[in-house]
Amino acid sequence: MTQTQKNRYIPFFGCMISVKYPQFEAAVRKTAAALGITLIDVPGFSCCPDPIYFKSSNKLDLLTIAARNLCLAEEVGLDLITLCSGCTATLSEAHYHLSHDAALKAKINKRLKKINKEYRGTSSVRHIVTVLRDDIGIEKVAHTVTNPLSNVRAAIHYGCHLLKPREIMQVDDPDRPTILEDLVHATGAQAINHEERLLCCGKACENPDIPPKMTYDVLQSIKKLNVDCMCLICPTCFDEYDLGQIKLARLFETRFQLPVLYYFQLLGLAQGLTPDELGINRHKIKANDLLEKILASEVTA
């Protein structure tokens, strides 16, 4: 691990967050100052590349393009923080393989030499939730909260790539993770576990009949628990559960109408940021009931 000088990190937002769901980027940038995190933007990053389709096409090319992104961080001398579980998967995998396999590293460095770059392995790849837990501290996160969301019940969903494979990701125990619970508790909200909390969102499965069934089962297992929202950390999961609810409404009778929030949007609300500043109005499933509930508790507090 490199020296993360006074909580300075290079953010890697990736394609899905920066282009499709920029409200998540806004939520991270706007909550970072209170957390004492300084984001140093570095130009020139490409797609991580994506760990599903690009990886299916050519693993060596995937690792080569990922290594180029890592080189850009190394040139600045800081660790990368990732905000998308897919980017975390690709970049962590590249960092891990290139650090453990000298022949592969030589092969990829030969390719990188064409653009005068060399992978050295001096910058680590860290998902931002581990920075909150390990560098900032959960207690400090809780201290940034000005409007505790104490009447909010949030069903958490981990997604796969944040946790697995554990030897590469090193975020938490994939069978008994607690990191999201701990972070949701820091906002004052209640973190609710559901039966299917570790089920994959199904996005990568190319049989079109399967992902909707998986999404349905997750939402059904949450529905029983009388929650106000779902809280997650992965933009691909978000796609499946937010837009996914619109798709499900065409296939099944059930209307879940469950608002889905990215963790930093929940934290932003707890820090007193407005729903507009956090882009919550951009979601397909509107969060009006949740937001009214939060507003009502602020008025009475």
Added chain:
Amino acid sequence: MAVLNFDFKNKLDQIIGGNNHSYCFQCGACVGDCPAARYSEKFNPRLIMLKTIHGQYEELIQENSVIWECTNCYNCYERCPQDVRPVEVISALKNLATLQQTNPPITNQMVDAVLKTGRTVVITQTSQKIRKNLGLKPLDEVPVDEIRRIIE
């Protein structure tokens, strides 16, 4: 009777993560916790490993092969006592399918987008406007010539 196809095995071994299939002893730990197996009668990672060991590769890398039902969840990677990492063998098989152009079109579309724009999600005027409204800077173009050169 199954006949081992060493030619195929050698090809698979060249791809990162492809060679570990040889360690599979068919215990089935990968199946128990596999979401694709839970939802699909066709998908069984243990059988995919067995066919790979035997070199019965045609059906695995033909068009519409069952391997594309894998959800990439990495549960099998966690469960396998032999460190076969079935999901990595499956993605190595997908790489072979791509080489013979029997992969689903979506993978080519994503790769093309990365090689053309540097991103899988294409920037539009609308997306830049949404960023602006959220107080975010516009996104810059990615130096795609560098991307293309390093994978030539």
